[in-house]
Amino acid sequence: MKLTNQTAFNKIYNYFIFKKNKQCINEYGACAYRAGKLKCAVGVLIPSKKYVVEMEDMKLETLIEEYFPVEWNKLNINLLADLQNTHDSRIDWSNGVLKKASLEELAKEYDLTIPKEK
Secondary structure, X not given: OOOOHHHHHHHHHHHHXXXXXXXXXXXXXXXXOEEOOEEOHHHHHOOOOOOOHHHHHOOHHHHHHHHOOOOOOOOOHHHHHHHHHHHXXXXXXXXXXXXXXXXXXXXXXXXXXXXXXX
């Protein structure tokens, strides 16, 4: 399934804001696409059936080129990078929860709407 900026944002917002998932950090204290049951912002977009541990060492651009050249070709790479940086930044978290305002700022910057809780 091809993702749009809005559908990608919705998935990430839902995962962190509505479901209150925690920051995805591996056993070395570094952010990861996946660690245990947790996912990072970009990791939320990776289907479980496509995930392989080799992705962990890849930059975002390489991940897209090698694994999602068609599915993610409509996504703004800058938006994905900003979402990833928001996930990775300690200042965007409060008591283990991603700050809603951090994602809302990105939504405004990229002309996206805030999804409603289902």
